Amino acid sequence: MTHQTHSYHMVNPSPWPLTGALSAFLMTSGLIMWFHFNSMILLTLSFLTNTLTMYQWWRDIIRESTFQGHHTPTVQKGLRYGMVLFILSEVLFFTGFFWAFYHSSLAPTPELGGSWPPMGIHPLNPLELPLLNTSVLLASGVSITWAHHSLMEGDRKHVLQALLITIMLGFYFTLLQVSEYYEAPFTISDGIYGSTFFVTTGFHGLHVIIGSTFLIICFMRQMMFHFTSGHHFGFEAAAWYWHFVDVVWLFLYVSIYWWGS
Amino acid sequence: MAHGPRRSAACGILLDRGTNPCPLHRQADSQPLRHQGSPCFTIFLNIFTVGLRPVVSTEAPPIIFATPTKLSSNSTAYDYAGKNKVPELQKFFQKSDGVPIHLKRGLPDQMLYRTTMALTVGGTIYCLIALYMASQPRNK
Numbered sequence: 001m002t003h004q005t006h007s008y009h010m011v012n013p014s015p016w017p018l019t020g021a022l023s024a025f026l027m028t029s030g031l032i033m034w035f036h037f038n039s040m041i042l043l044t045l046s047f048l049t050n051t052l053t054m055y056q057w058w059r060d061i062i063r064e065s066t067f068q069g070h071h072t073p074t075v076q077k078g079l080r081y082g083m084v085l086f087i088l089s090e091v092l093f094f095t096g097f098f099w100a101f102y103h104s105s106l107a108p109t110p111e112l113g114g115s116w117p118p119m120g121i122h123p124l125n126p127l128e129l130p131l132l133n134t135s136v137l138l139a140s141g142v143s144i145t146w147a148h149h150s151l152m153e154g155d156r157k158h159v160l161q162a163l164l165i166t167i168m169l170g171f172y173f174t175l176l177q178v179s180e181y182y183e184a185p186f187t188i189s190d191g192i193y194g195s196t197f198f199v200t201t202g203f204h205g206l207h208v209i210i211g212s213t214f215l216i217i218c219f220m221r222q223m224m225f226h227f228t229s230g231h232h233f234g235f236e237a238a239a240w241y242w243h244f245v246d247v248v249w250l251f252l253y254v255s256i257y258w259w260g261s
Numbered sequence: 262m263a264h265g266p267r268r269s270a271a272c273g274i275l276l277d278r279g280t281n282p283c284p285l286h287r288q289a290d291s292q293p294l295r296h297q298g299s300p301c302f303t304i305f306l307n308i309f310t311v312g313l314r315p316v317v318s319t320e321a322p323p324i325i326f327a328t329p330t331k332l333s334s335n336s337t338a339y340d341y342a343g344k345n346k347v348p349e350l351q352k353f354f355q356k357s358d359g360v361p362i363h364l365k366r367g368l369p370d371q372m373l374y375r376t377t378m379a380l381t382v383g384g385t386i387y388c389l390i391a392l393y394m395a396s397q398p399r400n401k
Contacts, residue, residue, distance in 0.1 A: 011362075012361040012362045012363070013361060014361070014362070014363055015363065015374065015377075015378065016363070018381075019377050019378065019381045022381040022382070022384070022385050023381055023384075025385060025388065026381070026384045026385065026388055029388045029391070029392060030388075032392075032395075033391060033395075036395070037395065041387075042384065042387070042388055042391065045380060045384045045387075046384070048380060049377060049380050049381045049384060052373070052376070052377040052380070053377065053381075056363060056373060056374070056377065060362050060363050063354055063362050063365065064362055066347065066350075066351075067347070067350045067351050067353070067354035067355070068351070068354050068355055068362070069351070069355075224346070224347070225345040225346070225347050226347065
């Protein structure tokens with residue numbers, strides 16, 4: 001009988017890193033084909049293979065942890081470090097776009113009329129929809145904390161309720177942003193203002209969608225009794241990510257919507 | 262709120278209910294977990310949760326055979342979720358048949374794996390051909 005004498009997880013050989021890498025290759029090549037040759041086949045294929053990889057990879061992790069018990073405290077510690085480092089990398093990603101915003105807005109060039117917002121740009125009123133969006137995300141931060149405490153206390157019904165509220169608030173935010181994008185009097189091609197505004201808020205919106213998806217997965221797992229009051233790292237990771245998304249929005253709101261108007 | 266990485270002393274917090282076949286994973290613990298934190302936070306939490314705390318004593322009550330062990334979820338009142346299938350799934354996935362985790366469910370896993378592989382590898386070959394063709398100079 002061979003038993004491991006350590007608390008780490010020696011994973012079964014898996015094909016998903018390969019399919020993930022290949023799908024990334026297809027995605028970059030697909031972008032080239034789309035930009036230069038007006039063909040979307042490769043790009044579509046890349047999204048499909050990427051989704052399949054993510055689904056199966058994370059499905060396997062759930063099997064290894066919830067069903068096979070491989071996630072010892074040692075393993076969980078590694079996962080925590082990993083999630084922290086990933087979120088840190090995302091913080092740095094957004095830092096770049098905020099850098100670009102401040103670079104252009106702190107010293108507006110003569111071409112912009114020497115002012116920020118640039119001449120001819122009518123920024124959105126920060127006290128209207130953007131303020132509502134801020135309150136929506138802050139409320140979702142409260143509800144996800146409620147969900148977490150309910151989970152720690154074994155209160156199943158309230159975990160589901162609070163998670164659902166968080167998800168719905170996330171959807172509400174996304175809908176409000178979509179309508180804001182539609183109604184905005186300026187576009188992405190309106191100089192550096194348009195570029196910094198839409199690229200930064202756009203990537204933020206994408207992260208809201210990713211975070212909402214993560215929360216929906218947690219909701220489904222909670223329905224299926226995967227989480228226990230003492231071991232629910234998947235939920236915690238989702239909560240951390242959600243708080244990160246909220247904090248990025250607060251920076252966005254203060255910098256671009258408020259100070260930048 | 263964020264929680265830092267747990268120290269290995271956290272091992273002792275996870276309780277084993279005994280009925281779980283896999284000693285590494287405790288699914289059926291019903292003791293609410295108190296995170297280590299500042300005294301202020303603990304007092305704050307206690308004040309607001311006194312009425313909500315489940316009435317569970319730390320010692321096992323005198324067991325009557327008719328009373329089932331309390332699981333972390335009461336399945337009687339909430340039927341919308343169906344029953345807890347985790348214990349049987351645990352037994353299923355812990356069968357030592359040498360099959361890797363991504364194929365352990367059998368046919369549905371195989372189908373999905375083959376589809377993914379076919380699409381990615383096929384797509385890569387298509388991509389390489391397309392890139393080769395794109396790199397050929399166009400005749401004016």
